[in-house]
Amino acid sequence: xxxxxxxxxxxxxxxxxxxxxxxxxxxxxxxxxxxxxxxxxxxxxxxxxxxxxxxxxxxxxxxxxxxxxxxxxxxxxxxxxxxxxxxxxxxxxxxxxxxxxxxxxxxxxxxxxxxxxxxxxxxxxxxxxxxxxxxxxxxxxxxxxxxxxxxxxxxxxxxxxxxxxxxxxxxxxxxxxxxxxxxxxxxxxxxxxxxxxxxxxxxxxxxxxxxxxxxxxxxxxxxxxxxxxxxxxxxxxxxxxxxxxxxxxxxxxxx
Amino acid sequence: xxxxxxxxxxxxxxxxxxxxxxxxxxxxxxxxxxxxxxxxxxxxxxxxxxxxxxxxxxxxxxxxxxxxxxxxxxxxxxxxxxxxxxxxxxxxxxxxxxxxxxxxxxxxxxxxxxxxxxxxxxxxxxxxxxxxxxxxxxxxxxxxxxxxxxxxxxxxxxxxxxxxxxxxxxxxxxxxxxxxxxxxxxxxxxxxxxxxxxxxxxxxxxxxxxxxxxxxxxxxxxxxxxxxxxxxxxxxxxxxxxxxxxxxxxxxxxxxxxxxxxxxxxxxxxxxxxxxxxxxxxxxxxxxxxxxxxxxxxxxxxxxxxxxxxxxxxxxxxxxxxxxxxxxxxxxxxxxxxxxxxxxxxxxxxxxxxxxxxxxxxxxxxxxxxxxxxxxxxxxxxxxxxxxxxxxxxxxxxxxxxxxxxxxxxxxxxxxxxxxxxxxxxxxxxxxxxxxxxxxxxxxxxxxxxxxxxxxxxxxxxxxxxxxxxxxxxxxxxxxxxxxxxxxxxxxxxxxxxxxxxxxxxxxxxxxxxxxxxxxxxxxxxxxxxxxxxxxxxxxxxxxxxxxxxxxxxxxxxxxxxxxxxxxxxxxxxxxxxxxxxxxxxxxxxxxxxxxxxxxxxxxxxxxxxxxxxxxxxxxxxxxxxxxxxxxxxxxxxxxxxxxxxxxxxxxxxxxxxxxxxxxxxx
Ligand code: SF4
Numbered sequence: 001x002x003x004x005x006x007x008x009x010x011x012x013x014x015x016x017x018x019x020x021x022x023x024x025x026x027x028x029x030x031x032x033x034x035x036x037x038x039x040x041x042x043x044x045x046x047x048x049x050x051x052x053x054x055x056x057x058x059x060x061x062x063x064x065x066x067x068x069x070x071x072x073x074x075x076x077x078x079x080x081x082x083x084x085x086x087x088x089x090x091x092x093x094x095x096x097x098x099x100x101x102x103x104x105x106x107x108x109x110x111x112x113x114x115x116x117x118x119x120x121x122x123x124x125x126x127x128x129x130x131x132x133x134x135x136x137x138x139x140x141x142x143x144x145x146x147x148x149x150x151x152x153x154x155x156x157x158x159x160x161x162x163x164x165x166x167x168x169x170x171x172x173x174x175x176x177x178x179x180x181x182x183x184x185x186x187x188x189x190x191x192x193x194x195x196x197x198x199x200x201x202x203x204x205x206x207x208x209x210x211x212x213x214x215x216x217x218x219x220x221x222x223x224x225x226x227x228x229x230x231x232x233x234x235x236x237x238x239x240x241x242x243x244x245x246x247x248x249x250x251x252x253x254x255x
Numbered sequence: 256x257x258x259x260x261x262x263x264x265x266x267x268x269x270x271x272x273x274x275x276x277x278x279x280x281x282x283x284x285x286x287x288x289x290x291x292x293x294x295x296x297x298x299x300x301x302x303x304x305x306x307x308x309x310x311x312x313x314x315x316x317x318x319x320x321x322x323x324x325x326x327x328x329x330x331x332x333x334x335x336x337x338x339x340x341x342x343x344x345x346x347x348x349x350x351x352x353x354x355x356x357x358x359x360x361x362x363x364x365x366x367x368x369x370x371x372x373x374x375x376x377x378x379x380x381x382x383x384x385x386x387x388x389x390x391x392x393x394x395x396x397x398x399x400x401x402x403x404x405x406x407x408x409x410x411x412x413x414x415x416x417x418x419x420x421x422x423x424x425x426x427x428x429x430x431x432x433x434x435x436x437x438x439x440x441x442x443x444x445x446x447x448x449x450x451x452x453x454x455x456x457x458x459x460x461x462x463x464x465x466x467x468x469x470x471x472x473x474x475x476x477x478x479x480x481x482x483x484x485x486x487x488x489x490x491x492x493x494x495x496x497x498x499x500x501x502x503x504x505x506x507x508x509x510x511x512x513x514x515x516x517x518x519x520x521x522x523x524x525x526x527x528x529x530x531x532x533x534x535x536x537x538x539x540x541x542x543x544x545x546x547x548x549x550x551x552x553x554x555x556x557x558x559x560x561x562x563x564x565x566x567x568x569x570x571x572x573x574x575x576x577x578x579x580x581x582x583x584x585x586x587x588x589x590x591x592x593x594x595x596x597x598x599x600x601x602x603x604x605x606x607x608x609x610x611x612x613x614x615x616x617x618x619x620x621x622x623x624x625x626x627x628x629x630x631x632x633x634x635x636x637x638x639x640x641x642x643x644x645x646x647x648x649x650x651x652x653x654x655x656x657x658x659x660x661x662x663x664x665x666x667x668x669x670x671x672x673x674x675x676x677x678x679x680x681x682x683x684x685x686x687x688x689x690x691x692x693x694x695x696x697x698x699x700x701x702x703x704x705x706x707x708x709x710x711x712x713x714x715x716x717x718x719x720x721x722x723x724x725x726x727x728x729x730x731x732x733x734x735x736x737x738x739x740x741x742x743x744x745x746x747x748x749x750x751x752x753x754x755x756x757x758x759x760x761x762x763x764x765x766x767x768x769x770x771x772x773x774x775x776x777x778x779x780x781x782x783x784x785x786x787x788x789x790x791x792x793x794x795x796x797x798x799x800x801x802x803x804x805x806x807x808x809x810x811x812x813x814x815x816x817x818x819x820x821x822x823x824x825x826x827x828x829x830x831x832x833x834x835x836x837x838x839x840x841x842x843x844x845x846x847x848x849x850x851x852x853x854x855x856x857x858x859x860x861x862x863x864x865x866x867x868x869x870x871x872x873x874x875x876x877x878x879x880x881x882x883x884x885x886x887x888x889x890x891x892x893x894x895x896x897x898x899x900x901x902x903x904x905x906x907x908x909x910x911x912x913x914x915x916x917x918x919x920x921x922x
Contacts, residue, residue, distance in 0.1 A: 026262070026279035027513070029269055034276050034513040041283070041511060041565030044895060058597055071270050099565070101281050101513065217270035 013051040013061055013082035016112035017089055018119050018241055019096075023074040027103035032067035035104065039079065042099035048092055049085040065120045066225060069198050074222035076126075078237065080112065080119050113244025122237040123192065125173065127224040130186040130199050134215040140184040141177045143210035148175060155204040157195060164195070168205035171197035174232050189234060258290050261348055262356040268342040276514045277305035278339065280353035283511040284563060286318070287354045288328040294438040297321050297329040297430070298352050298362040298399065300381060302374035303793060308333040309510060310518040312572070313368050313405060316505040317426050327434045330354040330362075334377040334791065335384065343384060350385035359385040363437055365399040366430070367418075369407035372770035373763070373792040375414055378403075379785040382417065389782065391419045391466055396449050400456070402433070409494075409541050410718040410834040413770050413777040415465035419453055423461050423837060424494030424541075425527070427503050432459045457488045461495035463837060464488065470775055470833075476816040478774065478831040493838040494541070496878050500527060501552040508563040520568035520601070523556045524548065525585075529574035530862045530870075530880070531606075532643045533632070534853050535671065537717035539574055541839040543872040545863060546881040550581040550588070554889040557589065561598065561895045568599035576602045577611050578863070580883040586617040588889040594620065596894055604628040604669055607646045612657045624662045629655065630669040634685040640856040641676055648684075652691050655707070659696035665706045666692070672736050673714040673728030673761070676854065682736040685709060686743035693753045708755040709744070711737065713764035717771050719839040721849035723832065726825040727768045733761030762800040766792070768822040769807065774833035777821070779810040840878075842871030 023030060030038070040060060043050055052058035061082030068074040093109035100106065112119070132140060147153060153169040173189040190197050199220035206212040226237040269275040290296065299318055301308030308314065314331065321329035330352035335343065343349070350359040359365055359381070367378055378401075382389055387398050394401075403411050403418040404426055411421035422429050436455045440446070447454070457464040467488045471479040483490055497503055509521045526547040529539035548556070557569050571585075579585065589600055600618040605611040607629045615627055629651075633639035636648055655666050668689070672682055689707050696705045713733040716722045737758050745751045769777060783806040791797035807818045826832065828847055835843070845868075849859065862868055863882060873879055 026266075026281055027276075029275035029279050030513050031274075031276065033515065037515070037519075038283075038513050043565075044567070045562070045565035047895065052597065071275065101283055103281060217267050 009054050010052040010058055011084040013084065015083040015086045016080055017083065017087070017092060018078065018080050018110055018112050018238055019093070019106055020108040020238065021077050021079070021100075022105045022107060023068060023072075023077060023103065024105065025073075025103045027101065028073035029071060030104075031070040032064065035067065035077070036062070036064060038100060038104060042096055043081070045099040046092070046095040048081070048096065049083055049087065051082040051084040063120070066123045066126075066192060068222045069200070072128075072199060072220040072222060074225075075107075076222055076225040078119060078123060078225065108238060110238050110241045111245055113241040116240040116244055119237060122227045122235075122240075123225050125189055125191050125226065125228045125234050126222050127187070127189050127234045128199055128202070129221045129223050130188065130203070131180060131183045131219040131221075132186060132214045132216075133183040133219075135184040135212070137177055137179040137184040139210075139212065140186060140206075143206045143212040144175045144177055144186065146209040147172065147205055150209055153205040153208055155201050155208060157201055157204075159195060166195060166197065166201065168197050168201045172202065172205075173228060175202075189228075189232065191228065258357045258361045260356045261351045261358055264346065264348050265343075265351065265356060268339060268346060268348065271342060272339045273336065274514060277333070277512075278335070278351075278353070280356070281513065282309070282353075283565075284508040285331075285354055285510060286322045286328075287330075288322065290328070290355075290357070293324075293326050293328045294441060295327045295364070295434045296362045297327060297364045297366055297434075298332050298357075298359045299329050300332045300359075300365060300367045300378075301334075302367055302369065302377035302381065303334050304336065304791070305333040305512070305514060306516045307793075309512050309514075309516045310522075311368060311370070312506070312522055312524065313370075313426065315510055316503075317366065317368075317430050318510075319505050319507060320427055320503075321430055321434070324431065324434065326438055330357060332359055332381070334374075334381065337790070337797075340380065340384060350381050359399065360387055360397075362399045364402055364433070366402045366404060369403055369405040371793065372407050372413070372767055373798075374407075375770060375781050376785045376790045376792055378414065378417060379782065380790045390416050392416075394419070394449065396445060396452075398449075400437075400449075400452065406538060406541065407771075409537070409837060409839060410771065410773075411463065411465065411837075412775050412833040413773040413781060415775050416778040416782070419464065419466070420456055421463045421465065421837075422495070423463065423492060423839070425497040426495070427497050427505070429459065429461045429495045433462065454485065454487060460493065463492040465775075468836070472814070476814065476820060478833060481831065481836050491836045491838055493876065494840065496546075496876050497527075498546060498878060498881065500524070500546050500548040500881075504548075504552060504556050504559075507556075507559060509560055509566075511564045511566070518570070519566070520570050520599075521560045521564050521566045522570040522572040523553055523560060524572045525553050525576055525579050525582075526573045526882075529578075531575055531578070532849075532859045532861060534641070534643050534721040534849065535632070535674065535714060535717075536574070537720050540720045540841055542574070543840065543870065544878055544880045545578075547579055547581075547883055549883060549885045549887065550585050550889065551885070551887045553585060554589070554592075558892060558894065565895075567597060568601060570601050570603060572603060575606060577605050577608060577614055578861075581885065582614060583610075584884075584888065586614050590617050590620045592889060592892070592894050598894070604630045604667075606644075607631050607651050607654050609650075609654050609657055612654060612661060612663075615658075615663070616661055624664065626665040626667060627658050627663045628667040628669065631688075632669060632671050633674060633681070634670055634672075634683070634688070635681040637856060638674055638677055638681040640858055641853050642671075642674055643853070643858055645858055648688065648691075651688065652695055655692045656695040656699045659705050660699035664704060665708065666696075667708045667710060668692075670709060670711040671714040672711050672740075672758075673733045673764070675716075675722060675725045677728070677736075679736055679739055682740050683743055685711070686740055686746075689744060689754045690747065690750050693750050697753075703753070706753050706755065708757060709740075710757040711740070712759060713761045715764050715768045715771055718832065718834045719841055719846075721846050721853055723772065723846065724826040724828070724830075724850055727765070727822040728761070729819075729823055730761030730765050733764065737761075759795075763792075763795075763798055765818065765822055766798075766800065766803045769803075769818055772833070773821055776811060776814050776816070780806045783810050838875065840870075840872035840875040842869070842875070845870050 050060040089109040097106040156163040175188040
């Protein structure tokens with residue numbers, strides 16, 4: 001017989017907020033679990049009135065989605081939080097940002113728009129920028145052309161259950177090259193498939209098709225995350241919520 | 256002097272190692288100061304992995320105390336795992352601090368906190384990575400002064416070749432005194448070089464500089480004498496004691512890592528010292544007398560700490576938390592204050608005592624009753640008299656049964672094995688006890704859904720305790736007793752499956768024993784083990800008994816002693832012990848008498864509630880017991896997590912007013 005805690009059940013979720021935040025500088029080495037811990041503590045310090053699950057170990061209502069891998073920086077991580085009292089999204093953004101370590105910066109906070117559907121479904125592609133120090137842009141250009149020309153590029157991906165062959169090419173929507181200071185820059189839009197094709201897998205694909213081996217560890221930044229639009233660009237996943245918000249102006253009141 | 260950050264060179268390496276987050280710093284409440292703004296620079300090290308070292312209270316306290324000074328800064332460094340250490344060596348990147356990735360080599364002090372002797376090889380690893388000569392006598396003014404602190408520093412002889420100083424006792428004040436000495440010496444143009452600096456430090460109370468003392472040995476291998484080699488250094492070194500803990504409310508802003516650590520909670524030290532007199536317990540012996548923080552001092556540390564960290568759990572820390580003179584009131588008032596805030600309150604493992612169940616019930620009022628831990632330590636009533644931790648078998652079973660009856664599902668019991676005078680029968684009583692606990696517990700709980708975990712470790716005799724003369728049980732003895740215990744528990748499957756047994760084999764304890772009661776000759780063994788690749792000795796995947804045993808055999812042979820001589824050999828009353836010149840305040844005669852009483856199975860009471868029995872500490876150190884009750888109580892306040900705060904919610908005013916107006920003591 002399962003014991004239930006005494007007292008009333010936790011208050012229900014009355015508002016959902018969707019946040020975009022970053023993983024910058026040295027904090028690119030944070031894992032998704034590190035980020036989750038930091039976020040939960042920051043929510044407490046900022047005294048955001050979180051809604052909690054019921055039971056003996058109540059958990060704050062937070063949905064994480066599509067975390068960038070450990071070692072990759074990001075300008076576009078998303079999370080949804082459930083609140084037990086209505087709050088001004090901008091006030092929450094400011095308070096939470098102040099409570100998080102520098103490098104995890106909360107850029108946007110919007111109320112989930114009524115009837116706009118789930119946020120996770122809107123995160124189906126990422127635009128990556130990958131800096132490859134010591135690589136000649138022309139050489140990278142050739143490699144990218146070879147990758148795009150291929151139908152299938154099989155790479156061995158490290159998973160919990162050992163290496164697994166995946167087709168990295170299938171996930172690549174578009175790719176281009178530019179030149180940076182002492183490095184070649186790869187811009188690549190990748191579709192979020194299962195298992196996820198990560199920057200490492202794209203580089204493994206370039207090694208497979210063109211024998212490209214960067215002399216230094218690559219530095220990847222997730223520049224945008226969202227739904228692929230008709231032109232193959234990554235659309236802002238919070239746009240619908242923002243639109244829905246502006247239709248019902250004046251509510252909630254900022255303090 | 257400008258000190259460059261090693262980060263740009265470290266960063267490419269981090270992409271290639273496990274858990275890189277532990278090397279980047281950026282913890283909440285970490286502090287950074289410009290290098291050139293201060294005169295004295297401290298690197299503080301915990302010589303184990305980040306996840307173990309970060310929560311260390313001692314280090315956090317000194318970190319804040321030093322950083323509060325206008326003329327000093329302190330940064331932290333931890334042991335680097337072999338994957339990164341290898342890359343650092345290959346790329347010429349030195350041991351670094353986390354705040355600004357400054358090279359440890361460039362600091363004025365490297366303070367290392369040794370909670371256990373198994374961190375010694377990691378000290379050598381860090382010195383080597385930092386580019387600091389391993390041997391103190393090979394260092395010059397460009398190198399940091401290497402300082403050992405923590406409980407193991409009460410016998411620093413095994414690491415005396417590698418450290419410049421050892422600090423005995425509470426660190427809060429002594430680090431300030433050392434900072435003063437260093438800045439005065441620098442301001443005066445560094446007269447007399449490093450030797451003069453160390454001589455000045457050796458005159459700071461609590462600071463021991465091993466290189467200014469010589470040890471001679473008798474033909475039988477024991478110590479003949481211990482003599483200062485300069486006439487301006489003290490012949491004995493006494494520990495430091497901080498009085499009035501309320502004046503030292505540290506850590507005020509506990510560090511919160513991004514990475515996972517072994518303690519996902521904050522701690523508040525509710526008192527320091529213990530006079531229960533458990534004879535095996537070095538911590539209790541060397542931290543006397545008892546100094547309590549007041550209930551109001553604790554209340555404001557809990558409040559400030561939760562607000563500064565966002566942690567959901569607070570541990571009320573001490574050597575025997577239920578003994579705080581105001582603990583009942585404290586538990587009730589804290590539970591009142593944090594009711595409905597999802598804040599957990601906990602006590603560390605406690606004595607077997609019905610009152611502790613009441614306390615734990617109070618602290619877990621909101622319903623989280625997962626596990627409760629008791630530490631009877633000894634398996635039989637007889638052995639519990641020997642170690643002076645008396646509790647009858649009936650009381651033990653009754654207390655644990657009460658816990659089950661109160662809704663606790665899981666009880667953990669801590670024991671030791673290999674205690675002086677112990678026989679197989681003493682250890683086998685643990686099995687009887689566990690079986691009885693489960694039988695009575697099932698009845699009390701009304702179901703079979705309860706568990707008892709027996710956690711048992713080999714006993715290691717420690718300096719400055721009545722057992723410092725004792726023969727340590729051999730690894731074979733420990734392993735044999737653990738085996739018979741396991742068989743006895745498994746004998747009745749119907750009960751046995753509700754009992755978990757956790758134990759470690761006896762070998763690491765033997766090495767800990769060598770390092771605990773070792774003398775200067777053991778330094779060669781440590782260095783040899785490190786040169787042969789030894790480090791992270793507290794981790795079973797890195798610890799190698801064979802490496803230690805071989806090193807001990809070969810390095811100690813020229814002195815005519817061996818591993819057994821340091822561990823299983825019983826010492827005589829008049830033998831000069833390697834730590835005799837280091838004063839914990841305990842009178843050696845009192846310790847000897849207490850040792851004899853242990854052999855006679857005689858108990859000694861606690862001097863908080865009975866007259867002083869002259870252990871020696873208070874008169875020698877000029878200290879006294881500081882306990883309450885103060886008669887004060889916690890004032891109402893708005894705790895973190897109680898509700899929204901101004902500026903965040905749309906309907907703040909009502910909520911905040913309500914929680915402020917609501918008196919805390921409503922129950
Ligand atoms: S000197 Fe006396 S009062 Fe002080 S700790 Fe020892 S026994 Fe207790």
